[in-house]
Every structure is written in C-alpha cells, then in structure tokens.
Amino acid sequence: MENLLEIKNLHARIGDKEILKGVNLVIRPGEVHAIMGRNGSGKSTLSAVLAGNSNYTVTQGSVTYLGQDLLKMSPEERSWAGIFLGFQYPVEIPGVTNVNFMKTAVNEHRKQKNLPPLSAAEYLKMMREKMAYVEMDPSFSSRGVNVGFSGGEKKRNEIFQMAMLSPKLAILDETDSGLDVDALRIVANGVNRLKTPENAFVVITHYQRLLDYIVPDVVHVLYKGRIVKTAGKELAAEVEAHGYEEFE
C-alpha cells in the first residue's frame, strides 16, 4: 500500500534552537499512531512543521505526503490535500463566528475540488450533523471562534472542524490536555467515528489515558528530537508505568 506520509531524517529549529534532530516516520492509510514524549521532546514542533507553521525552519530531511513534497506546500495547500492539525492551544478569533469560519473553510476546500459552494441550508445540515459527533451545542456556531470556550469546548471544536473537513491525515496535538473524563470520551468517540481504512491519525500525548479510548496501532516515543522507540500499543502502558527514564 502506498505510504500516506514518509518523514526522513527531519531536522527543524525554532530561532537558533534545534528541536527535531532526525525524525523518521512512515504512516500508512488506516493506521493510528501515537507519539508520546515529555515536554520539550519535540512533539508539538513535529506537528507544527507538518502543518506548515512558518515559525519553524526545516534544516534537513524530507517529508513526502502522497508522493508530494509536503514542505513546499503552504498551510492551506496542505489542508486542501487532506492534512489536519488539531491544535494543542486552539486560537481564539474574536469577531469571526464559528459558522463563518468553518463555512469559509469548507467552501475553500470545495473550490479546490471544483465544487460549487454549499448553500446555507446544506451547510447548516452538515454542521448540525458533525456537531452532534462531539455533542456540541448548536449555539456555539454563532459564537466567536474559540472565544470564551472552556478547555474542553475548544478541543471539541477542533474535532468538530476535523469532522467538517474529513482529512486523510489528522494530527492531534495533545488533544487530551485539560480534558476531564467526559470530555475525553466525547473527543475520542468523535475521532473513532471518523476512522476509515483510508485515513490515518497521529495522536500526540503525554499520557496513556487518551489511548484507552483511541487505540493506536503503533506507539512511538519521541525523546530529544528523535524517535527512540517504536512498538505496539503495549508501549503506552509501559511508558505510563515506568516513565521516560529508560530512554535517557
């Protein structure tokens, strides 16, 4: 099967600080990967680089997504090609309503596929359906994007956006942080509903907790900018029990 994503010897820095020091990773359709690691190990940097955040500079290595050079694509081109980043800290955009935000995004995606924009009614129907995935109250649609949302609501909003855009590769950056058990279950259910044999997920997390709900096929440990161990889902439990000391 064709690889969805292939990362080779990826090095990246922010300012003068090198954070990724040679990451290698292959993701195939239908897979769920978990990336675990301590704060500062490079987890968020990896997700930011994949989404095209210009604050980070790639100094070495390559990333191939569906046969294309991902690093040459703009953030919006990556999104159109099917990459989605669930932010660890979703950004608040006062004044832009959730409904306007996602309608613009969905229609930009449609434009790339030469499809006409959705009518208001079609959009509303789609939005209601996807909001139900994450048990989100419809009243959120008229509020400013993430403005005044609780931590859990912001994360649900990320999963809602993912559902609206049906990505081929979704990277969830610490989606579990700041969630209570109920919110965690809702978010995980949302992800599980969206899983198909064609798409893949990268779940970035500190803890095993989320992986009880979203069961990974492969678990990686990221340590000081490199993947130091890769194994099956049992690795998550191992890390949870013994911490990251063995990798030091």
Add this chain to the structure above:
Amino acid sequence: MEGFRYIPKKQLFDCSVSLDGARKFFVWDGHPEGLPFEERPLLDCSAEFCVSTRVGKISYSPAEISASGKATVIIPKEGEITQVISVRVSPAPLSERTVIDCPSEGKFNVVLCSHTVGQDRFSTNGIVEIRVNKGASLDLVVMQNENSLSRHESDYRIRLEENSSLSLNIVTLHAGNVTNKIHTLIAGKKASCNLNGLYLADGQQIVDTDVVLVHDAEETQSRQLFKGILDGNSKSKFDGEVVVSPSAQKTEAYQANNNLLISDQAKASSDPHLVIYADDVKCSHGSAAGSVGDQELFYMRSRGISEKEARILQQQAFAGTVLEKVAHPELRERLSRLVEKRLRGEDTLCAGCSKRCC
C-alpha cells in the same frame, strides 16, 4: 430616439432594509417626505449642548442655527424602529438639521442612513441634536454610504439627562471626506453613554472623528470604541477628549481608538485624551495601529482558508468588535454583510443606486 423619461426618486434609490417593526422615512436633500416629521421652529438650545471644552476649561455655547432655521424633528416611538434615510440627489450644498428628542422613560431605536445618488461632489453639513430625556434609552445607528467625491460634516450634539442611556454606533462604510463631530454632555446623574464608530476608507478617502465628551454629573459612565480599517492612500484622524468635571464623582470613562492599516500609504493619527477634575473616577484611554495576529492567520490557513480570505476574515473580526455593539440582531447582520462586501472590494457605492443595500 427614446424620449426623456421621468424617473421617480424612489426608483433611483432603493432601500431594502426590512427590519421587523421598522418605519422608514426618506429625506430628499434635507426635505422630509411624509407626515411623521414636523417642521417646527428651533428648540431653544442655548447652554444646553456642549460645543467645546478645549484647553481644560468647560464651557458651553449655544447651538448654531442651521441655514433654514428649521429642523427635521424625530420623536421616536417605543416598540418600533425609526429609520430615516437621507438621500442626496442635487449637487447644491446642503445644510440640514435633525433633532432626535426621546421622551422620558422610553426605550427607542433610531437608524439614520445617509446616501448619495450619482457622481456629483455633494457637500453636506448636518447638525444632529440628540436629547435623551430622563430615564430614556436610545439605540442609534448611523450608516454613512456616500460616493468618493462627497464631503459630509456631521455635528452630533448630544445631551443625556438623569438615568438615561445612549448607544450610538456610527458605521462609515464609504465616503469621500467625512467628519463626525460628536459632542456629548452627560448632564444627569447615573446616565450612561456608549459611543462607537467603525470607518472603512481606501483610495483618497478621509475620515475624521472628533469626540468631546463631558461628564457633568455623578455616577455617570461612558465607553468609546472607534476603529478604522484603512487601505490605499486613505487617512483618518481621531481626536478624542473626555472631560470629567469637578462635580462628576464616581465617573467611569473608557476610550479607545484602534486602526488597522492595510497599505503602507494609509495613515491614521490618533489623539485620545482625558481631562479629569474629579478625584473618585475610573478612566482609561488608548490607541493602537497595526496589522493583526500571525497565530490567527496560521490557524485559519491550516483549515484551508487561503491567505486572502483569512485576511478578510481578520478584518471582519476587527470590525466585528464594533458591529457587535449594535443591539438589533438583524441590523447588525446587515451591517456585517455590507462591511464584508466593502472589505472584498465589492461595490457598496450608491451611485445610480438600484441596488439593494442598507
């Protein structure tokens, strides 16, 4: 050859704002149409409206008398929206005067729109006297949509009595050279006043705002938020003065002016200041100019929103914090749509208007 056809003014200009409970009145070059406005002699305005408070001294002088000596007097009714649509059609300079007189204890909604039809160099001087009597509250929206050659100076003279409140939102959608002078006297105890403005300018357009707001009674509040989005060679000037008189203890006054400069040539100058003679007050003021957040931009782009669309959304967001002060949901929605069109460069100009705008 086709003969000359008479086209009634109403067909030249079409206003399709159909707000629930709204009553629409047209004023053609200063002449009100229909019955609800009475032309009546000037109210005696001496010493009632504050005109200037420069150099730290509070003084009031009588209101100027408009050229005609007559005014369009609006006495709004509770439970309806009074929408007054002023349309300029003839190129002769015009001085007009409007009085909005809100009876005590009532809650009122008034919308004033100004438009131009055709490409003449319209020149308009308007005085708008606003009296919010004891216990009354007025929600006033002003929408300015005129051609690029027009010059319009509006002089708002506002007086608030005890326990009254005013929310004034001025949206300058399009105009050649606009000056909005907003002189407000908070004369009665516990009165409160929100003054907000949003101005959009491009090309050679100029928008000036001159606020003088005097707190002259105890426990009064004022909040001001003026924002501009400037493109091309446009210019804006904001001059804001808040005066708290010695008797106005427990005053709260906030003033902000922020400008978003889209082009390198656009200029915004801002001079907010406070003059405080009382000691038990909470006041703040500030201004900022700049472009907006990279984080927001990246977040939007990561969802597949192109940079251009993302910037328009950001500008809408910037404008949105003023527009959200418009209490009437449908009106707010319509204004937002007009602002979006304007930001996209889709014409909102009223020249030869047969379009449906506000």
